[in-house]
Every structure is written in C-alpha cells, then in structure tokens.
Amino acid sequence: MPDRVRATSVSLSADAVGKGFSVQVAGLNHAFGEGESRKQVLFDNRLDVRPGEIVIMTGPSGSGKTTLLTLIGTLRSVQEGSLKVLCNELFQMPAAKIVQLRKKIGFIFQAHNLFESLTAFQNVKMATQLAGIAEETAAPRIEELLTRLGLGHRIHYKPKSLSGGQKQRVAIARGLVHMPQLILADEPTAALDEKSGREVVTMFQEMARESGRTIIMVTHDNRILDVADRIVNMVDGHISSNVLVQESARICDQLKNISLFKELTPTTLAQVADYMEIQQFAPGDTIIREGDEAKEFFVIRDGRVDVSTQKQGSVNQLDTGAFFGEVALMTDKPRNATITAIEPTTCYVLSRDEFQAVIDKSASFEEELRKTLFARQ
Numbered sequence: 001m002p003d004r005v006r007a008t009s010v011s012l013s014a015d016a017v018g019k020g021f022s023v024q025v026a027g028l029n030h031a032f033g034e035g036e037s038r039k040q041v042l043f044d045n046r047l048d049v050r051p052g053e054i055v056i057m058t059g060p061s062g063s064g065k066t067t068l069l070t071l072i073g074t075l076r077s078v079q080e081g082s083l084k085v086l087c088n089e090l091f092q093m094p095a096a097k098i099v100q101l102r103k104k105i106g107f108i109f110q111a112h113n114l115f116e117s118l119t120a121f122q123n124v125k126m127a128t129q130l131a132g133i134a135e136e137t138a139a140p141r142i143e144e145l146l147t148r149l150g151l152g153h154r155i156h157y158k159p160k161s162l163s164g165g166q167k168q169r170v171a172i173a174r175g176l177v178h179m180p181q182l183i184l185a186d187e188p189t190a191a192l193d194e195k196s197g198r199e200v201v202t203m204f205q206e207m208a209r210e211s212g213r214t215i216i217m218v219t220h221d222n223r224i225l226d227v228a229d230r231i232v233n234m235v236d237g238h239i240s241s242n243v244l245v246q247e248s249a250r251i252c253d254q255l256k257n258i259s260l261f262k263e264l265t266p267t268t269l270a271q272v273a274d275y276m277e278i279q280q281f282a283p284g285d286t287i288i289r290e291g292d293e294a295k296e297f298f299v300i301r302d303g304r305v306d307v308s309t310q311k312q313g314s315v316n317q318l319d320t321g322a323f324f325g326e327v328a329l330m331t332d333k334p335r336n337a338t339i340t341a342i343e344p345t346t347c348y349v350l351s352r353d354e355f356q357a358v359i360d361k362s363a364s365f366e367e368e369l370r371k372t373l374f375a376r377q
Contacts, residue, residue: 021084022182022214023049023072028081030067041067043237044081051181051212054204054227056219059234065218066186068234072216073105073184074098086181103131106180110187112171114159120146120170121155124177131178138177145173148203150196164191172200176207183207185217189224201227251276251348254301258321268361275354281341290338294328297355303345309337317342329355330370 030042042064049055057065070076071083071090078091088101114123121142128138146155149169159167168191175183183204189197201224207213208229217224225231233241251273255261261269278301281287287298290310300322307316307324315337318324328335329352350358 020050021048022051022053022086023047023216024082024084025068025072026082028068028071028078028083030064030071030076030079041237042071045237045239047232047239047242049214049216049230051214052208053214053229054208055214055216055230055232056225056228057216057232057234058219059240063234064237065234069184069186069216069218072182073107074102075107103178104181106175106178106183108172108175108183108185108188110190112159112167114167114170116159119156119158120151120162120166120173123159123170124174127174127177133178142173142177145177146170149173149199165193165196168192169196169200176203179211179213181213183213183215185215185219187219187221188217189219189221194223197221197223249273251301254321254348255299258299258323260323268358271361272350272358275350275358276348277351279347279349281345281347283341283343285341285345287339287341287345287347288325288335288337290335292335294325294333294335295352297323297325297329297350297352298339299323299348301346301348303347304342305345306340306342307337308340326355 025045025047028042028045029040031038031040033039045064045068057069059065067076071078072085074085074090074093081091083090085101086104088097090098093101115126118126124142124146125138128135128142133141143152143155146152146169149172151166151169151173154162154166159170162170168188172185172188175185189200192200204215204217205227208215228245230242231245232239252269255264255269255272261272264272276299279298281303287305288294288296290308300318300320302320304317304319305322305324306314307318308314318339324339325335327333
C-alpha cells in the first residue's frame with residue numbers, strides 16, 4: 001500500500017482476499033507512447049473497491065483519473081501491475097474473455113456517443129442486445145428507465161431533437177439498462193441540471209444499496225460528493241488520498257469513547273482516524289501471533305477476540321473498544337501473545353510507522369500508552 005493512503009483501504013483476512021472485492025488495483029503503472037516520446041501517467045497505484053461501494057475519483061485535469069477508469073473498464077490494456085475486475089485478472093487476459101467481462105460492466109462517458117439515426121429507445125436497446133437480454137424483458141425496462149430520467153415524452157426522439165442534457169440521460173440509461181455489476185462513469189452529471197443530476201446519483205445509490213452494484217465515478221461536480229462511500233484523489237498519476245467518508249467519522253466517534261484516545265485534541269483525533277485502515281477477520285483467523293515481529297496496532301471496532309500464550313493458553317477475551325498490539329511496538333520486542341478472532345471481527349489498524357507518527361504528535365497519547373504498558377507487564 002502506498003504511503004499516506006488515508007483511513008482506509010479495506011483489507012480482508014487471508015482467506016477472503018480476492019473474494020470480496022469488485023476491483024483490486026496493485027502496483028499499477030501505465031504510460032503512453034514509446035521510446036523517447038514515452039510518458040508515464042500512472043505510478044504504482046493501489047486500490048480496493050468492494051461490492052456496493054460508491055467511489056468518487058477527484059483530482060486536477062491530467063492527473064490520471066480517466067486513464068485509470070478506462071483501464072478498469074478494459075478499454076485499455078494493462079501494461080504493468082495487477083488489475084482485477086470482478087475477480088478477473090486483466091493483465092494479459094485473452095481478448096475473448098475481455099469481451100465477456102465487458103457485458104458485466106456499464107460505461108457512462110462524458111461524450112454520449114449516441115447513434116444519430118436511432119431514437120433514444122433504440123440507442124438504449126443496443127446495450128440490451130449486446131448483453132443478450134430478450135426483447136420482452138428489455139422493452140419495459142428501457143421505458144421505465146428513460147421515464148425515470150425525465151425522458152418519458154421523448155423516448156422515440158432522435159438525438160438531433162434532444163438537448164445536451166437529454167442526450168446525456170440517454171447515455172446514462174444505456175449504461176445502466178443491462179444491470180451491470182460494475183458501473184464506470186466519467187463526469188456523468190456534468191451536462192445535467194441540479195434536479196436531473198440528483199436523480200441520477202439517487203439511482204446510483206439505490207443500485208449500490210439494494211443490489212450490491214459497485215459504482216466508480218470521475219467527477220468535478222461538488223454537488224454529488226455526498227453520495228460517496230469513498231473519495232479517491234489523484235495527483236500526478238498517484239492516488240494521493242483514499243478516504244472512506246462515513247467510516248472516518250465513525251472511527252472518531254468510537255475512539256473518543258476509549259480512554260487511550262479521549263485526551264487527544266479533535267485535530268489529532270481526526271488525524272489518527274485518517275491514518276487508520278480497516279481489517280476484517282473471520283472466526284478462527286489469527287490476527288497476531290506470539291513471537292512474530294510487531295508491525296501493527298489494533299482497535300476492535302466490533303467483534304470479539306481471544307488472547308492466548310504458549311505457556312498459559314487462553315488468558316483473556318477482548319471485544320468492542322479494546323485495543324492490542326501496543327506493547328511490542330513500544331518495547332521493540334516480538335509479540336508476547338497470540339490474538340485470534342472468536343467471531344467475525346473488524347479492527348481499526350495503525351501500521352508501525354503511523355503508530356509512531358501519532359505518538360510523535362501527541363504527548364498525551366504516549367503517556368496513556370505507557371500507563372497501559374505498565375499495567376500489562
């Protein structure tokens with residue numbers, strides 16, 4: 001994971017890796033041109049996106065957002081690194097498999113690219129034909145979708161009779177009508193007024209929440225940032241920040257109720273939340289093992305864990321709000337116990353470097369940690 005990817009790339013236990021993500025990007029580089037004209041535009045990018053997430057990608061023009069989106073959408077070939085979409089590795093994927101995978105992806109681009117000779121209905125129908133959806137199923141779905149997007153009275157109009165915003169809504173319907181598992185949208189609301197734009201993102205929310213569809217949007221439209229589960233900011237080809245919006249607030253709320261963190265200033269607390277990743281563990285997963293090198297500090301968001309040692313066996317159980325892993329980090333010694341998940345458990349996690357960064361910023365945090373360390377010896 002790159003430095004300073006904030007509060008959160010979500011990571012799963014070893015057994016779940018590869019099963020729980022719609023998109024997984026790891027070490028992804030990309031360049032245009034060859035030889036002396038070659039220009040690298042993406043640098044070692046890493047990102048995990050889970051089913052049901054709405055991810056908004058922001059950043060200045062030329063930062064690599066659209067390039068990354070088109071790579072995820074199989075519209076460009078992966079040159080270097082790993083890119084998995086719906087559990088399919090795209091690097092060196094055969095063309096025939098790419099064609100099949102595209103049927104599970106919905107594309108909405110800023111340039112609507114409608115066929116001028118076809119009506120709105122017919123333009124959308126093309127997507128259902130490519131997906132192999134029977135006409136008796138497709139027709140009512142197309143009409144319902146276009147009507148919801150405010151085009152019920154223009155279903156049978158050709159593009160020359162539609163405004164720019166209306167053409168964009170036809171393009172949106174075309175990208176959604178086959179009910180794709182992954183929706184990729186580049187500035188989907190740029191040509192829409194506030195009411196139409198809100199209707200579109202409301203539809204996105206419903207598809208994500210009710211059907212577990214994953215939506216990744218590139219946008220500069222500040223009006224729709226509130227729908228994001230995650231905001232990814234790109235700068236100069238790098239993912240410079242990756243924030244789970246609602247989760248960051250939840251982390252702060254929970255940390256405030258833990259004695260270790262209650263004396264931190266709101267600013268420092270927010271920084272701690274921003275540093276934290278989320279890890280999930282299934283029952284029986286070993287979270288840390290006695291004797292291993294200390295690399296992380298854990299706070300239990302929810303769930304329950306068992307604490308055991310080789311000499312004594314099970315010595316304690318910890319649940320929501322408890323923390324562990326600080327002793328070995330502060331003493332620079334191996335882990336002195338094994339922690340195992342008893343039930344499905346989610347933890348907030350600080351890496352060793354981030355843990356030290358928090359200590360460096362807050363004397364009260366270090367003081368409370370030393371009190372805890374003394375009590376546990």
